Amino acid sequence: MGKVFQLESFGSVDGPGVRFIIFFAGCPLRCKYCHNPDSWNLADGKDYTAEQLLDEAESCKSYWGSKGGITVSGGEPLFQLDFLLELFTKAKQRGINTCIDTSGAPFTKEGEWFEKFQKLMEVTDTLLMDIKHIDEDEHVKLTGQSGKNIREMFAYLDEIKKPIWIRHVLVPGITDKEEYLVKTRDFIRTLSNVQRVEILPYHGLGAVKYKDLGIEYALKDLESPTAESVKKAKEILECEKYDAWCS
Numbered sequence: 001m002g003k004v005f006q007l008e009s010f011g012s013v014d015g016p017g018v019r020f021i022i023f024f025a026g027c028p029l030r031c032k033y034c035h036n037p038d039s040w041n042l043a044d045g046k047d048y049t050a051e052q053l054l055d056e057a058e059s060c061k062s063y064w065g066s067k068g069g070i071t072v073s074g075g076e077p078l079f080q081l082d083f084l085l086e087l088f089t090k091a092k093q094r095g096i097n098t099c100i101d102t103s104g105a106p107f108t109k110e111g112e113w114f115e116k117f118q119k120l121m122e123v124t125d126t127l128l129m130d131i132k133h134i135d136e137d138e139h140v141k142l143t144g145q146s147g148k149n150i151r152e153m154f155a156y157l158d159e160i161k162k163p164i165w166i167r168h169v170l171v172p173g174i175t176d177k178e179e180y181l182v183k184t185r186d187f188i189r190t191l192s193n194v195q196r197v198e199i200l201p202y203h204g205l206g207a208v209k210y211k212d213l214g215i216e217y218a219l220k221d222l223e224s225p226t227a228e229s230v231k232k233a234k235e236i237l238e239c240e241k242y243d244a245w246c247s
Contacts, residue, residue: 003046161192
């Protein structure tokens with residue numbers, strides 16, 4: 001059984017084509033700008049079998065077109081690696097395109113976990129990967145966890161030539177400094193498997209969830225970035241250069 005906290009039948013920005021999105025429960029990160037704090041705890045998810053999720057997904061198949069399929073998000077889908085491997089293996093048996101939206105936080109190249117992850121990549125078509133913060137100290141401040149293993153995951157996915165889309169949340173005063181954006185650009189340039197690079201402007205629309213959950217929202221007084229700063233960030237990260245996802 002997998003723990004799932006939400007399903008979305010028609011997602012148009014979470015991978016190629018139109019996607020059925022499965023939001024997994026459980027996440028090891030505590031990103032200050034997270035808009036799904038209700039997904040953090042594994043125990044809060046609803047139980048599903050792989051067959052139940054795939055049956056529900058296929059009820060929406062007529063919307064997918066030639067590129068669509070299922071995307072797993074969260075929370076953090078790699079937090080439930082065993083169930084995810086079962087889900088994607090059975091999805092491929094049904095001919096379904098698969099995509100993972102992940103921070104990479106659980107990644108390790110050691111032991112049984114990595115062996116399962118390698119098998120998972122055999123049944124995964126695309127990954128949406130976050131770059132939370134390129135600076136290690138700032139990454140820890142922003143997420144509560146090191147980003148070293150996440151960068152190792154980027155390197156491994158490049159090694160096996162697995163297509164990825166990169167997303168970077170532009171947070172005023174945290175990730176929007178030019179020096180950080182330049183370092184992020186230079187890191188992306190080292191990768192040969194990047195199909196798309198997106199800037200996601202910070203917003204505080206999830207703040208109400210924190211209030212409902214009795215959790216203090218660290219960025220409650222922060223405004224969204226200006227259109228000018230978003231444009232500048234897109235230029236620095238060379239977003240228009242990465243257009244393989246369009247083909």
